[in-house]
Amino acid sequence: MSTKKMNKNNEKIIEFDEGWKFIQTGIAKLKNILNGHQDEKFSSEEYITLYTIIYKMSWQQPPYDYTLQLSIKYEETFIDYIKSTVIPSLRGKKNDETFLRELVKRWKNHKIMTKTLSGFFMHLNFKRERNHPHITIEEVAQSCFRDLVYLEFKHKARDIVIRLIDQDRDGGEIDGDLVKNVVDMFVEMGMNYYVNDFEKGFLDSTCDYYSRKASKKWALGDYNVLNVEECLKKEKDRVCCYLHSSSEIKLLVKVEEELLLLSRMYKFPISQEC
Numbered sequence: 001m002s003t004k005k006m007n008k009n010n011e012k013i014i015e016f017d018e019g020w021k022f023i024q025t026g027i028a029k030l031k032n033i034l035n036g037h038q039d040e041k042f043s044s045e046e047y048i049t050l051y052t053i054i055y056k057m058s059w060q061q062p063p064y065d066y067t068l069q070l071s072i073k074y075e076e077t078f079i080d081y082i083k084s085t086v087i088p089s090l091r092g093k094k095n096d097e098t099f100l101r102e103l104v105k106r107w108k109n110h111k112i113m114t115k116t117l118s119g120f121f122m123h124l125n126f127k128r129e130r131n132h133p134h135i136t137i138e139e140v141a142q143s144c145f146r147d148l149v150y151l152e153f154k155h156k157a158r159d160i161v162i163r164l165i166d167q168d169r170d171g172g173e174i175d176g177d178l179v180k181n182v183v184d185m186f187v188e189m190g191m192n193y194y195v196n197d198f199e200k201g202f203l204d205s206t207c208d209y210y211s212r213k214a215s216k217k218w219a220l221g222d223y224n225v226l227n228v229e230e231c232l233k234k235e236k237d238r239v240c241c242y243l244h245s246s247s248e249i250k251l252l253v254k255v256e257e258e259l260l261l262l263s264r265m266y267k268f269p270i271s272q273e274c
Helices: 016-034 044-059 067-091 096-120 123-128 137-169 176-189 191-219 228-242 245-266
Strands: none
Touching: 016 044, 016 067, 016 096, 044 067, 044 096, 044 123, 067 096, 067 123, 067 137, 096 137, 096 176, 137 176, 137 191, 137 228, 176 191, 176 228, 191 245, 228 245
């Protein structure tokens, strides 16, 4: 890279447009990798060069300190990629499981993109501390995905996962790894998001499931025993397979209360034995 301007140590000043043009080539390569071009990889030289350019651009003396401009471009990179690539790919998936697989893929890619770009831009964290002490560039990247992707698709994802778990309860085969990966996304957004956006709806739907099952048994004249312990064991196993461990007690209490209520309502005998 060439420039006529020099700093007081007789080092070349990197102008913003010149530096950002080079950084964009690295971002374009990363996008190609995320879009499936696995044959493209960053060489050690490329990685070090990108890191060094961004480092210099954020530590040059004013008016050539481009920390603010780089922070803005960093965030815009995620926003532009999400709007141009991620959201259209998700809106185009009509099949439930295909949608979930695409969502898992895009979340995984986002984490790779965050890790890679945060490595290049890591020195922005040191400079940002002065004005944004609690917001790292990694958190900026996560907020982009949360605000643009998660908030739009969280209810659809939750509802599909609930339907799949109900299918599992009915003895059907489901992709357990897929369900777990989607639930993990809720957890990785933050436990408050997991509890409010997934767990509450899941617990309510669990009550609805057992209510529907009991109503159907009653309508068919099937008064066979409700085996509470067996149901609780299966639900505990589902927590191990799909859910966060913090959901276990809440789920088991909910199921036991619902089954006891249904037994009184429909006059089912109850067994506490496995």
